[in-house]
Amino acid sequence: MGATPAILVRHLHKHFGSLHALQGVDLEVQQGEFFALLGPNGAGKTTLISILAGLTRASSGSAAVMGHDVVRDYRATRKALGVVPQELVYDPFFTVREGLRIQSGYFGLRRNDDWIDEVMANLDLLDKADRNMRTLSGGMKRRVLVAQALVHKPPVIILDEPTAGVDVELRQSLWAFIRKLNEGGHTIVLTTHYLEEAQALCNRVAMLKQGRVVALDSTANLLKSIAERHLCLRITPDTLPAGLAARVVSHIDGLHVLALDHYADMEGVLAQLREAGVCIQDMELTQPDLEDVFVQVMGAS
Numbered sequence: 001m002g003a004t005p006a007i008l009v010r011h012l013h014k015h016f017g018s019l020h021a022l023q024g025v026d027l028e029v030q031q032g033e034f035f036a037l038l039g040p041n042g043a044g045k046t047t048l049i050s051i052l053a054g055l056t057r058a059s060s061g062s063a064a065v066m067g068h069d070v071v072r073d074y075r076a077t078r079k080a081l082g083v084v085p086q087e088l089v090y091d092p093f094f095t096v097r098e099g100l101r102i103q104s105g106y107f108g109l110r111r112n113d114d115w116i117d118e119v120m121a122n123l124d125l126l127d128k129a130d131r132n133m134r135t136l137s138g139g140m141k142r143r144v145l146v147a148q149a150l151v152h153k154p155p156v157i158i159l160d161e162p163t164a165g166v167d168v169e170l171r172q173s174l175w176a177f178i179r180k181l182n183e184g185g186h187t188i189v190l191t192t193h194y195l196e197e198a199q200a201l202c203n204r205v206a207m208l209k210q211g212r213v214v215a216l217d218s219t220a221n222l223l224k225s226i227a228e229r230h231l232c233l234r235i236t237p238d239t240l241p242a243g244l245a246a247r248v249v250s251h252i253d254g255l256h257v258l259a260l261d262h263y264a265d266m267e268g269v270l271a272q273l274r275e276a277g278v279c280i281q282d283m284e285l286t287q288p289d290l291e292d293v294f295v296q297v298m299g300a301s
Contacts, residue, residue, distance in 0.1 A: 003030070007029040010062050012062070013025075021211050022044045023210070025211070031155070032185055035188065036048075036202035038206070039224045042300065046086065054070055054074055054077060065080045066155055067256075081157075081158065082156070085160055090144065090145070095133070095239075096133065097116065098132070116149070124143070126172075139146065149176045150181070156186070157181065157188050162192075163197065219290065231266060232259075235278050235279065235280055244272055
């Protein structure tokens, strides 16, 4: 018997009137994973997170966090889960530290100040600890939301668009801290429109479209699923040998983009250019990325 999954979703459906927001979602996230949940707006990501967090109920199917059913074991689920919401939701009447102490109280945690200080230090919030929430910038409020989600040390953390509208410095410090939590055993589930973040951080990816999971695999396998690489060339004279015409993807402003099925194809391309007396001014080999996979999967499904 393996370890209990961090998140287990089975045959999950959700109706909002005539809208079928989730259409039989099956999903399993193992403990310790850094997992990406991707999809266009309206795909059902936030609905799924809301069901896991107990903010809305599924129409049918089941969902569990660390083995606790989100409906039957409501209290245990809330303790096991920390959610950083997409919207900036905060109480304008308290300082940062007061807000985090109150959040600790929701979970029955006393004498939690050492952990609160550690979380604030990692999120560069210590110098803002005694500032009122309403006086903070959007980026600082975003950091406080992350701190609130972590205040009860949940084993599973869901980050719903955590870097939306956030500056580069915060993004880097936030990811350094989240990586550290993941290395310490926390399960991280990320939704983001910044697909380069998901590619760099996440071991496994699920893609949702119109309430269904349309792709689910390791990041490496999804990248391998796009075989084609592109060779970008600027050449003199600006004319490719006729033998390479079948490889041309585009030719705009003197940049020739050729498709390669395998790295070994590059040798043949260079040989043909040499034989034709063509000089290479600039050359770049581009790899498929998660955005390419996303576009292909969304188009195909």
